[in-house]
Amino acid sequence: MSQKFVHINGTLVPYEQATAPLYDHSLLYGDGAFEGIRSYNGKVFKLDEHLDRMYYSAKALAIDLPVTQDVMRNSLLELCRVNDHQNGYIRLTITRGTFLGLDPKHSNGPANVYISTEQLTLYPQAMYDNGLTMITVSTRVPPTFVSDPRIKCTGKYTNNIQAKMEANRAGVGEGVMLNLEGYVMECTGDNIFIVKNGVIRTPPPSTCGLVGITRTTVIQVARAAGIQVDEALLTPYDIYTADECFLTGTGAEVIPAVVLDGRSIGTGKPGPVTGRVIGLFRQHTRETGVAF
Numbered sequence: 001m002s003q004k005f006v007h008i009n010g011t012l013v014p015y016e017q018a019t020a021p022l023y024d025h026s027l028l029y030g031d032g033a034f035e036g037i038r039s040y041n042g043k044v045f046k047l048d049e050h051l052d053r054m055y056y057s058a059k060a061l062a063i064d065l066p067v068t069q070d071v072m073r074n075s076l077l078e079l080c081r082v083n084d085h086q087n088g089y090i091r092l093t094i095t096r097g098t099f100l101g102l103d104p105k106h107s108n109g110p111a112n113v114y115i116s117t118e119q120l121t122l123y124p125q126a127m128y129d130n131g132l133t134m135i136t137v138s139t140r141v142p143p144t145f146v147s148d149p150r151i152k153c154t155g156k157y158t159n160n161i162q163a164k165m166e167a168n169r170a171g172v173g174e175g176v177m178l179n180l181e182g183y184v185m186e187c188t189g190d191n192i193f194i195v196k197n198g199v200i201r202t203p204p205p206s207t208c209g210l211v212g213i214t215r216t217t218v219i220q221v222a223r224a225a226g227i228q229v230d231e232a233l234l235t236p237y238d239i240y241t242a243d244e245c246f247l248t249g250t251g252a253e254v255i256p257a258v259v260l261d262g263r264s265i266g267t268g269k270p271g272p273v274t275g276r277v278i279g280l281f282r283q284h285t286r287e288t289g290v291a292f
């Protein structure tokens, strides 16, 4: 059982009794940030990288967190322990606090911190076996002067949800999101990679949307295994004409993508480099992590 307790503002609360306040600023205005994290075999994967990103998101949003990174780390590990969350998903959400009205001057209490554990399946197994089909969606990733994609802000996900609904309406598994200039950024909840002539390519941090922790991990393990990985601007053309394509994310892990906008990518089947990357990534999840 993965969810006996949740952590709310430093207190373990039985799952059935866990509630969020009506005037939570993220509920009212999307004014918060979150991290999706995974545990594998009793260890939390890339925990400190996720906590760093969470604290950077809070800093960028000027949300003053009531606990240090160490205290939050201990709360998260404690929750995994009491829930015996050996393998699964961990959601860490922070919000500006509980108050009505936009103006943070009206806040008279601390930011809220919620931590929960779940079992999450982002895509059906058939999509891992056969590869995802995708379309390029019309919903664009907002430019940095509207919302910096490096901030994992709760509110910005309304845009990603619209993009996901476009993909759903088209009957495909994912939507490729472009920036205003037409370059490929990311999918609705994943980063994107292509393989061309044995070389892996992915958009650079400045145009990859969220700088995914799985993305960074995949780049590291692939390079360590001697596979060349280049960061380069991509357009849909690069995906249409690639040999292989795959997506990465904490929820999805590494998943092949085989069709974009009705064009088969390579053979239209998951390719050998993607298969190798999946193996390297899985091996890495077994070798690293913070035990709880």
Ligand SMILES: Cc1ncc(COP(=O)(O)O)c(C=O)c1O
Pocket (backbone or CB within 6 Å): 036, 160, 186, 187, 188, 189, 190, 191, 209, 210, 211, 212, 213, 214, 215, 248, 249, 250, 251
């Ligand atoms: C929009 C978006 N891009 C990319 C990612 C992948 O990031 P990560 O590998 O850190 O989970 C996610 C998932 O968190 C996401 O929501």
